[in-house]
Structures are given as structure tokens and as C-alpha cells.
Amino acid sequence: MSAVDRHHPIVESAAPSIVLEWADESDTVAFAQQWARAPSLANAFIALHGDLGAGKTTLVRHLLQALGVTGRIKSPTYAVVEPYELPELNIWHFDFYRFNDPREWEEAGFRDIFASPGLKLAEWPDKAASMLPVADVTLHLHTLDDSRREVRLTAGTPAGLLLIQAAQGAGA
Numbered sequence: 001m002s003a004v005d006r007h008h009p010i011v012e013s014a015a016p017s018i019v020l021e022w023a024d025e026s027d028t029v030a031f032a033q034q035w036a037r038a039p040s041l042a043n044a045f046i047a048l049h050g051d052l053g054a055g056k057t058t059l060v061r062h063l064l065q066a067l068g069v070t071g072r073i074k075s076p077t078y079a080v081v082e083p084y085e086l087p088e089l090n091i092w093h094f095d096f097y098r099f100n101d102p103r104e105w106e107e108a109g110f111r112d113i114f115a116s117p118g119l120k121l122a123e124w125p126d127k128a129a130s131m132l133p134v135a136d137v138t139l140h141l142h143t144l145d146d147s148r149r150e151v152r153l154t155a156g157t158p159a160g161l162l163l164i165q166a167a168q169g170a171g172a
Helices: 025-036 039-043 056-067 102-107 110-115 158-167
Strands: 017-022 045-050 081-086 089-095 119-123 137-143 149-155
Touching: 017 025, 017 158, 025 056, 025 149, 025 158, 039 119, 039 158, 045 056, 056 089, 056 119, 056 137, 102 110, 137 158, 149 158
Parallel strands: 045 119, 045 137, 089 119
Antiparallel strands: 017 149, 081 089, 137 149
16 A cells, blocks of 8 residues: 555645735834734734845834834844833744754743743744744735735634734725
């Protein structure tokens, strides 16, 4: 009996997703403000994909401000992670662009961070893909021109589906 005979075909249904178009940064702000009100965001893992300059860090900055983070919000490109503590929420903003050593994952305590409650936002998640859990939402930003962005949000978990539903009225 061949392997094909022993295994049933795997049939994957398309993951729930929506596509939004943001005309400019004010649409990014409106989306972030609406998404920040979604209760399921508090313990979500959001994977952010897009080319350099597509707006990943800009989206994170607006989302963190909408959640109540004050002060400077910087890109964690060199530090790999920037933590933020709010009275009711811990947030970690990762940027795996320069990530290249899987040992760094364990040494930096990233496994513990991803196992703990709180919001995790990761830019360039493909650089650490083998170590990351399934993202609740995978967000792809595509540059259409200098100001317009196409944004595809795909749910990877039931919590992600709730976030997709919360986003449907934002920035559409």
C-alpha cells in the first residue's frame, strides 16, 4: 500500500479574510482606533507582512496609541522587541527583520513572552516562522501608491475571526 493509499487527502478551506483599502494615513488611524476597542485584541498575536515602507510600524504606532500607550513608540528593528506595559495590558512589538539565529529565541525569552497573556505584534514574522505560534490574524499591507494601501487580514484562530469581524467596519 502506498503512502497515497494510507492517507486521506487533506482538504483545506480558505481561512476567513477581508480586504480593506486605506486611502491615506487617516484610514490607518481610524482602523487602529476601531480595532483597539475589540476585546479579543488583548491576547492576540498579529503577524504583520509587507515590504519596507508599506506601513507596518505606522499601523503598530497608531494601534498602540489607540490602546493608551503614551510617549515615544519606536521600531524594534535593532532591539528585536519593544515591550509596553499598560495597567490592564502587556504589549510586545517584535521586528524580526534582523533575526537570524534560532538560539536568540530561547536566550531572549521569546517562548515565555508568547506563552504569556498580552498582545504580540510581529513585523517580518517569516524570519522566525518556525518558532512562532499560529497568528490569530495575519495582516498583509500592499502599497498601491504613495498614500494608498491594500490591507488583507486573514484569521488563523477563532480569536482572529473575532478580530476580522471587528475590523470589517474599519477603513473599508
